[in-house]
Amino acid sequence: MLIDRIEARKNPTKHTLVALVENKPGVLNRVASLMRRRNFNIESLAVGTTEDPTVSRMTIVIDASRTNAALVERNLYKLVNVIDVQDVTDLPTVVRELALIKVRVSDAQHRGEIKQIADMFQSRVVDVAKESVIIEVTGEEQKVDSILNVLQDYGILEVVRTGRIAMTRG
């Protein structure tokens, strides 16, 4: 419908919104409930505190092929606890994601190879056990995707990703 028409004009399939919200109980629920009620499609949502303890910051990634980011932004504005919303998709931003990846290691040789891979991605081995290691990687989403891709062959046991966080430059 309309959403498709508007979206066809812009291209990026993902939109990143940064929302500053009051750090009060239930605010995340209000945001999540809004998304559900309006049938908006969220890719990821990361929440954390800021330099101001009364304010939390949400980075919300929208699947823009299915959801009009501008409407999400305007609806977020309607929530009483939302202080500010900005669509940072087209702004110069630093975007990061953190992932922990647990990889199977069968022998010492593998362990060495995995260490090398981690180095190449400027990531770290943060836990070593008899049959597995955990790698911590931060970076843009593609970087996390790439290391996952490479590690696939060794046998990935578990992955956790934070979802995107973003901050405008300057």
Add this chain to the structure above:
Amino acid sequence: MLTCEPLKSYEEGCGLNEEEMNMKLTGAQVIWETIIQQGTNVVFGYPGGAILPTYDALVDYQDRVHHVLVRHEENAALAADAYFRATGKVGVCMATSGPGATNLVTGLANAMMDSSAVVAITGQVASYLVGSDAFQETDVTGVTLPITKHNYLVMDVNELPQVMAEAFYIARSGRPGPVLVDICKDVQQKMVDYEPIASVQMRGYRAIKPHGRQDIPALLQRAKELIDHARRPIILAGQGIKHGNAHEEFRAFVEKSGIPVATTLLGIGVLSEDHPLNLRMMGMHGEAYVNQAIANADLLIALGMRFDDRVTGNLKTYAKNARVIHVDIDAAEINKNVPADVGIVASVKDVLRELTPMIEKRSYPAWMEQINEWRADTQARDVLNVALPDDMLLAPHVMRAIWEETKGECTICTDVGQHQMWETQYFQHTRKNQLITSGGLGTMGFALPAAIGAKFGRPDDEVWAIAGDGGFQMSIPELATVMQEKLDIKIAIINNNFLGMVRQWQELMHNHRYSAVEMWTPDFVKLAQAYGMCGLRATNIKEAREVIRRAREHKGPVLIEFVVEKETNVFPMIQPGKSLNEMTRRPIQPAALGGGMEFMKEKAR
């Protein structure tokens, strides 16, 4: 104004010295103080355990605020909603925790959909019990999250004064809406320092939150250019004009621009319907000429309306060749359903104040001539052209009779269904905010509680509740409230022994397969009498006029049952998925009479 003086019943027993008493109020007192300070003097409610301290405090406030004991909490919320629409003052309703609070849900959803400023106060179990599934505990803030503009759970009495002030402010500012305050029982009992809060500052909430940085002068300039170039413009007027109290600015704009106006259901009353430029209601049951005008327009100026699917029909074909100027106080409405060439997030009043002086005085003779041609065709199909046999009454005739007898000098609250649409078609609304009806949610059972709310808001006005036999049976208990409060309300029941609007859909779209729509009804006249109310009945047009006259002469509430033809349909109608110019129409009248009283359909060209 507000006094912080101790109230007698609290002086004793609470063990505070005089000085402390001067500064401290209980949470319950804070609730009443705020309501009074906010200018509302009627509260619709129903007591219970968790709200008991507040009802206890009410005893000391009875001289300043009137509590109306409804018979079901839903009706408290609906009455509060109508009170707001009748007065512009925030409507307040009150209920206890659990079942009392959940009974408010439909009324709050109604206020949300129709943007009514309502504050609902509910009792909650004591703060130390919250989360324990205590007796009558329900997560009311959770339940009402999607159907309130905002809500609060108050577990600390120190927050209460601020929260109460915020609730009223949020409810009435910007795009109005319902706010619920759920207050723990112990919070109502505890004492707090209280000073009236004169102004509310909230970090996140701004009444209008424009999206991005709007260049208003540039947008107005662009709007002016679109208006300058239009040949077939039309204004789509919605309830935002009422909420922004922009009636004057609106009329000035209409008269200078010379552009004809179509209103939404809730926009009825923003401009007198006898104004030559008011085409009247658009949409699913709007008259065909109005929808034809919209379908053929080259410019839509949408003011304080939201392109609901009931007014647009199929969006793919909606006003295909029109540019769109859309003004709304709620940024989320712009581009939601219909893309705007110029979208302005602001109050209609502010925009029109700027825009009207910018445009030239104009008129559109060719365009109006075309519209009048369509209008003549519509008028030729009017059901009222039919001379009714003596033993028959049609609902449209009842609506017209009420209008003629009252000369339009009354407030009307309708229920939901066919009679609601006939009211819009056959009553000519000439007064400001004259029609109070459930638009967005379509809540059956609205008319009677709404009439109660409206009567408190406009005590000197003649107030009519018009309901179908179905919707009225959802609100029968409120007859007791009408009697207890001695409210002079005229209640018209349009009895077709069917859930008429649903029957119409079954007839037209489900091949006459009538499922669960036939309705047995009680003897409404005797029912009225059982409540100690005057009851009247009419079965033909002569009687109808007679009983309307008698009801109006009678000082006090009257219930009238109008027994009408059972299977009359509301036309025209845009069937779901169809376009504005694919309306199902009435046949040319009075040819219809020849074919019996079956008001069948004919496709519009």
